[in-house]
Ligand SMILES: Nc1nc2c(ncn2[C@@H]2O[C@H](COP(=O)(O)OP(=O)(O)OP(=O)(O)O)[C@@H](O)[C@H]2O)c(=O)[nH]1
């Protein structure tokens with residue numbers, strides 16, 4: 001089941017980030033923060049009523065001149081149109097309606113996506129009501145007044161947001177077909193890989209970043225099994241600003257991963273693993289998706305018997321939270337190890353849906369505790385009563401303990417390793433939820 005995506009667009013300084021932050025709230029994550037991903041966060045999970053969705057802040061960069069602002073807003077709007085299920089168009093009641101708002105509204109109106117017009121900085125509803133009416137002129141329906149700073153009007157706005165979610169998001173009919181997102185920074189060979197898989201050069205591949213087509217889903221039959229590949233290659237709207245390009249590449253990645261079961265992170269063998277690769281990997285990890293790391297362009301580098309191991313060490317050094325991801329060395333040009341890649345995909349899909357019975361699971365737990373005593377603090381020792389698997393995709397376990405405070409991350413990690421030693425779960429993150437239970 002994929003979660004709807006809500007994108008926030010609007011001129012600089014209207015309060016997009018403020019709105020994003022209050023909606024994202026200070027949520028308690030059951031996973032530890034992923035290094036490199038939590039800084040300058042641009043996407044977050046939100047729950048409203050019975051709905052879970054992902055919000056994306058498309059803004060954040062200050063364009064330097066006025067015409068740059070408009071160009072930038074168009075890019076933002078296009079990205080939102082491409083990736084979001086619902087678009088929040090934020091305007092500023094204090095500045096009133098400006099020409100750029102009209103231009104972007106025209107663009108959004110033509111897209112067949114629900115757009116909600118959010119009038120921000122309405123810090124006093126009675127006093128500013130008249131000023132809000134002005135925004136009817138944008139032709140985007142009823143303006144929704146909010147004050148992100150004072151947290152006013154947000155509930156009413158969210159009601160409208162969730163009303164606009166696509167009706168059958170929950171039971172997509174083709175849901176049994178596994179979805180594979182091909183992710184990675186520009187120019188690593190995402191399109192080339194898809195094209196090789198398709199067995200035909202449908203697209204002209206060039207070596208200029210971001211010149212290929214837009215994200216497209218492709219149905220592939222392999223060994224009589226169906227797979228849908230989600231390609232994130234090529235940014236349709238190119239941007240000269242490096243940060244913008246990177247931000248949009250991340251937004252697209254989030255949108256693709258959200259819909260996928262397994263993400264294949266493509267790394268360029270000629271460059272080695274970089275910060276940007278780590279950022280992208282972190283998204284798949286945080287979203288609980290299956291992950292495979294594919295080092296592409298393996299044909300292009302000089303190797304000896306140590307090269308592969310050195311690559312693996314480097315990757316594991318940078319992606320310490322993702323040791324579960326299997327690694328493969330491929331060439332989209334020669335097709336090297338593509339068969340093996342499909343086998344890996346199938347394995348990861350199975351592991352994402354693996355269920356372990358409570359009996360064997362607790363045998364492992366008790367054995368682990370006997371080998372390495374649970375920690376204690378100020379004379380109180382952690383007691384773990386038992387654990388049980390509560391869900392799949394990703395596999396999630398609840399551990400019942402006497403005192404949550406005593407359950408250190410390192411001990412959870414230790415249990416995780418023991419569970420993995422016995423049951424594998426190769427290619428998928430596993431989540432642990434720690435619950436307190438009173439002693440009889
Ligand atoms: N009075 C008032 N000020 C607000 C409100 N929301 C945001 N602001 C202020 O507006 C300014 C801009 O807010 P941001 O959230 O940074 O705006 P943004 O749209 O993300 O800006 P860019 O990052 O430049 O795209 C800040 O000084 C905020 O404190 C609000 O509801 N009321």
Ligand SMILES: Nc1nc2c(ncn2[C@@H]2O[C@H](COP(=O)(O)OP(=O)(O)OP(=O)(O)O)[C@@H](O)[C@H]2O)c(=O)[nH]1
Pocket residue numbers: 184185186187188189190191192193205206207208209210211212213232233234235296297298299300330331332333334
């Ligand atoms: N030697 C070699 N070159 C490759 C391989 N795969 C891709 N390339 C080259 O790398 C460049 C980028 O490939 P693309 O498939 O366009 O990369 P992409 O990740 O889709 O790039 P964006 O569209 O910018 O996101 C092209 O010049 C390809 O010919 C490979 O396996 N070996």
